[in-house]
Amino acid sequence: IIAIDPLPGARERALEFGADFALDPAAPDFAEQVRAATAGQGLDFAFDCAGVPAVREQAASVLGREGSLILVGITPKPLTITEGLTFNYMMKQVRGHYGATPEGVTELVQLASNGRLDLAPSITDHIPLAEAADAVNRLENKIGDPIRLILVP
Incomplete structure (x- = not known):
């Protein structure tokens, strides 16, 4: 790889x-x-x-x-x-390639639920939903070298 x-x-x-x-x-x-x-x-x-x-x-x-x-x-x-x-x-x-199939998403959820797939290292930060515009800005401008930002309601 x-x-x-x-x-x-x-x-x-x-x-x-x-x-x-x-x-x-x-x-x-x-x-x-x-x-x-x-x-x-x-x-x-x-x-x-x-x-x-x-x-x-x-x-x-x-x-x-x-x-x-x-x-x-x-x-x-x-x-x-x-x-x-x-x-x-x-x-x-x-x-x-355009997105994932519903079956693929189900498989990923099962893998994560069973501890076979750890997504935590790919999450840079959790951000309140009210700050979504800031999150997009961080991603677009690579502020803080983000991988994934999770919006939290």
């Missing part, structure tokens, strides 16, 4: 949560680092959770043969793949 994030704190957390590698997408040798981490094969799957065109383009470029780019982050901007022939030759794929 290779976590990719421009924020050093997020990369550190990814390693604490079990990632094998945590890379900075702005590193000049980023593609070489991905190749080294995958023994030259490239990524089997890349999940774009940011919804940023540059992220998608970079992710598509480091996919391996038959690799899939999974679009999780939502944006109204069009999807552009500039690889052209290489994308086709390597039989890469793009797949969209």
Whole structure:
């Protein structure tokens, strides 16, 4: 598992949560680092959770043969793949993902209820519902390096 994030704190957390590698997408040798981490094969799957065109383009470029780019982050901007022939030759794929199924949510709740999934480390803070605007501001501007903020009624 290779976590990719421009924020050093997020990369550190990814390693604490079990990632094998945590890379900075702005590193000049980023593609070489991905190749080294995958023994030259490239990524089997890349999940774009940011919804940023540059992220998608970079992710598509480091996919391996038959690799899939999974679009999780939502944006109204069009999807552009500039690889052209290489994308086709390597039989890469793009797949969209929009939310979770009710069955998936039920499974997550059961895993958490049974102590098999600990979500506590991903919760940065609990905030009163009346301060929702402040919570959104904290997330948007990465104030305090938040992961998840829980609104409490």
